[in-house]
Amino acid sequence: MQAVFWGVRGSYPTPGPDTVRYGGNTACVELTSASGERVIIDAGTGLARLGDYLAEQGELHQPLDLLLSHLHWDHIQGLPFFAPCHHPDANLSIHALRPDAVKLSDIVRGVARHEFFPVALDDMAASFHFHEVHPGRAFGARSFDVRPFRLNHPFGAVGYRVIADGTSCAYVCDTAPFDLLLHKKHFLKGPEPLSAADRRSLQRRKASLLHAIAGCDTVIYDTHYTQDEYARFPHYGHSTPDHALDMCAGQGIRRVVLFHHAPNHNDTQMDEIDAHYRAKGDLLGLEVVTAREGMVLPMGPGRRAPHMRPGTGP
Amino acid sequence: MKVRFWGVRGFYPAAGASFVRYGGNTAALEIVNDQGDRLAIDFGTGAVPLGRALLGAGFGAGKGALSVLLSHTHLDHTAALPFFVPVFIPGNKIDIFGATSDGKLQGVLESLFDPHVCPINSLRNLGATVSVHNVADGPVAVPGFSVRALLVPHGKATGVAWRIEADGRSLAVITAIDHPPQGPLPTAVALAQGVDMLMQDAAWPSSPAHLVQRWGGASLGYAISVAELAGAQQLVLTHHAPNHSDGDIDAMLADARRRTTLPVRAATEGETLEV
Numbered sequence: 001m002q003a004v005f006w007g008v009r010g011s012y013p014t015p016g017p018d019t020v021r022y023g024g025n026t027a028c029v030e031l032t033s034a035s036g037e038r039v040i041i042d043a044g045t046g047l048a049r050l051g052d053y054l055a056e057q058g059e060l061h062q063p064l065d066l067l068l069s070h071l072h073w074d075h076i077q078g079l080p081f082f083a084p085c086h087h088p089d090a091n092l093s094i095h096a097l098r099p100d101a102v103k104l105s106d107i108v109r110g111v112a113r114h115e116f117f118p119v120a121l122d123d124m125a126a127s128f129h130f131h132e133v134h135p136g137r138a139f140g141a142r143s144f145d146v147r148p149f150r151l152n153h154p155f156g157a158v159g160y161r162v163i164a165d166g167t168s169c170a171y172v173c174d175t176a177p178f179d180l181l182l183h184k185k186h187f188l189k190g191p192e193p194l195s196a197a198d199r200r201s202l203q204r205r206k207a208s209l210l211h212a213i214a215g216c217d218t219v220i221y222d223t224h225y226t227q228d229e230y231a232r233f234p235h236y237g238h239s240t241p242d243h244a245l246d247m248c249a250g251q252g253i254r255r256v257v258l259f260h261h262a263p264n265h266n267d268t269q270m271d272e273i274d275a276h277y278r279a280k281g282d283l284l285g286l287e288v289v290t291a292r293e294g295m296v297l298p299m300g301p302g303r304r305a306p307h308m309r310p311g312t313g314p
Numbered sequence: 315m316k317v318r319f320w321g322v323r324g325f326y327p328a329a330g331a332s333f334v335r336y337g338g339n340t341a342a343l344e345i346v347n348d349q350g351d352r353l354a355i356d357f358g359t360g361a362v363p364l365g366r367a368l369l370g371a372g373f374g375a376g377k378g379a380l381s382v383l384l385s386h387t388h389l390d391h392t393a394a395l396p397f398f399v400p401v402f403i404p405g406n407k408i409d410i411f412g413a414t415s416d417g418k419l420q421g422v423l424e425s426l427f428d429p430h431v432c433p434i435n436s437l438r439n440l441g442a443t444v445s446v447h448n449v450a451d452g453p454v455a456v457p458g459f460s461v462r463a464l465l466v467p468h469g470k471a472t473g474v475a476w477r478i479e480a481d482g483r484s485l486a487v488i489t490a491i492d493h494p495p496q497g498p499l500p501t502a503v504a505l506a507q508g509v510d511m512l513m514q515d516a517a518w519p520s521s522p523a524h525l526v527q528r529w530g531g532a533s534l535g536y537a538i539s540v541a542e543l544a545g546a547q548q549l550v551l552t553h554h555a556p557n558h559s560d561g562d563i564d565a566m567l568a569d570a571r572r573r574t575t576l577p578v579r580a581a582t583e584g585e586t587l588e589v
């Protein structure tokens with residue numbers, strides 16, 4: 001199995017000269033098995049570029065499974081520009097959490113509508129199938145075994161452990177840490193006091209996350225904030241590299257990927273973050289990799305080193 | 315009157331090394347008259363850095379006022395709203411003008427903040443005073459400028475073309491328009507009559523590529539026709555396609571200069587032009 005990073009940015013896309021090396025497109029990761037099957041995790045603007053690539057390869061009609069962590073704009077805004085959506089033979093299975101009473105298909109239709117995009121989901125040529133994700137309930141997508149687990153993020157989000165070719169990759173994004181506050185469905189102006197039930201809920205989420213990532217080859221983690229930024233915005237639903245390393249150390253995990261970079265982090269800051277946490281990872285026995293757009297990450301036994309897709313980067 | 319380009323891309327942002335010269339942020343313009351009155355046209359991702367720049371101009375202290383004219387509600391013209399820092403600062407006043415096919419701009423902008431898609435949940439959770447105004451064809455009252463709106467077809471959405479005058483200069487911004495096959499929309503030509511500068515979307519080098527039909531928007535040919543028929547003094551091509559590299563835009567600009575004797579330029583992120 002290998003991962004290709006098509007979008008690594010959080011919150012909103014950040015084109016421009018200062019983000020050319022790490023990338024400015026929002027969240028989208030493609031996982032491919034040795035047999036050539038693929039699942040895609042999240043549909044940020046990186047998905048549009050993946051669609052262009054699939055069009056170049058003549059692979060628009062291949063059945064595709066799209067796993068969504070949640071539907072915040074930075075995880076969905078690439079979908080209407082994904083070339084397979086406009087191909088009559090394409091089959092897209094969309095897997096996502098339904099956070100409230102609204103049907104999953106209606107939520108996605110409500111997002112991809114003509115007030116926001118040139119072509120609404122209802123007018124797209126492809127066939128869409130919607131599958132509601134239930135945390136703790138495993139399912140199959142192509143030949144991948146997928147295990148979803150609940151994260152700590154406003155209005156709900158899920159992470160996924162994806163298993164193929166005898167190796168595992170976990171995607172933990174978007175999530176806040178599991179101590180200071182519990183994200184529910186209302187807008188938070190700042191941390192709110194935790195009830196005993198809230199604390200139990202946080203403990204359960206943390207335990208199910210630790211269970212899901214244990215023994216993974218690679219864990220891709222929401223490390224949006226630096227420690228200082230997190231101290232100022234603990235209620236926005238994102239973690240730090242320190243928290244990700246804390247969670248992953250001692251769990252039989254080989255590699256942690258820093259992901260969902262804050263839009264204000266330019267390439268120079270990302271270099272500093274990368275150097276700092278690679279060194280910290282060494283001390284903890286973890287290989288730390290900072291996600292870059294265009295990065296290919298082979299996983300499992302006999303793997304090659306991480307490298308860049310041909311023609312990507314500055 | 316000065317125009318600054320904060321975002322010149324259409325459809326979705328173009329991140330990467332091939333797009334840095336013309337810029338990858340989606341549509342956002344800042345217009346300032348000689349007295350310092352300010353308005354913005356469109357709120358694509360380019361409006362995020364505009365918001366940060368305005369913090370030093372009173373908006374950081376909650377003393378800012380900004381009129382925002384929307385060409386339409388597609389995300390490449392509205393996506394920055396939840397990330398525009400001045401909207402979180404109490405005291406700032408943001409007036410948003412635009413149109414939708416159902417006449418309910420407020421409802422569409424509210425759904426940009428819906429909890430499924432945005433952690434802010436609602437326009438009501440913003441600190442600033444944000445007022446939303448539906449416009450019809452005709453004059454729109456904006457402090458410091460004389461502004462006219464024209465509703466135009468844009469796919470299943472409704473587009474608004476804008477004419478802005480100040481300091482004895484005039485500018486037309488037409489970035490969300492599906493011209494009829496037989497030629498430029500006559501009302502749009504009339505709106506742009508005699509302007510000093512016409513900004514027209516020209517995402518597609520030639521008509522009628524399949525993308526034009528699918529995504530809407532105008533081609534270079536239409537942009538040149540509108541400018542020539544309206545007697546515009548200068549044509550600025552904008553709303554560049556997200557797949558067009560800097561080299562592609564250079565080539566389109568060269569093509570445009572072969573096809574018309576009017577001064578033509580391609581909108582470039584970060585540039586400021588005197589109208």
Ligand SMILES: [Zn+2]
Nearest residue numbers: 010011074174
């Ligand atoms: Zn996110």
Ligand SMILES: [Zn+2]
Nearest residue numbers: 070072153174
């Ligand atoms: Zn999120």
Ligand SMILES: [Zn+2]
Nearest residue numbers: 324325388390
């Ligand atoms: Zn547009």
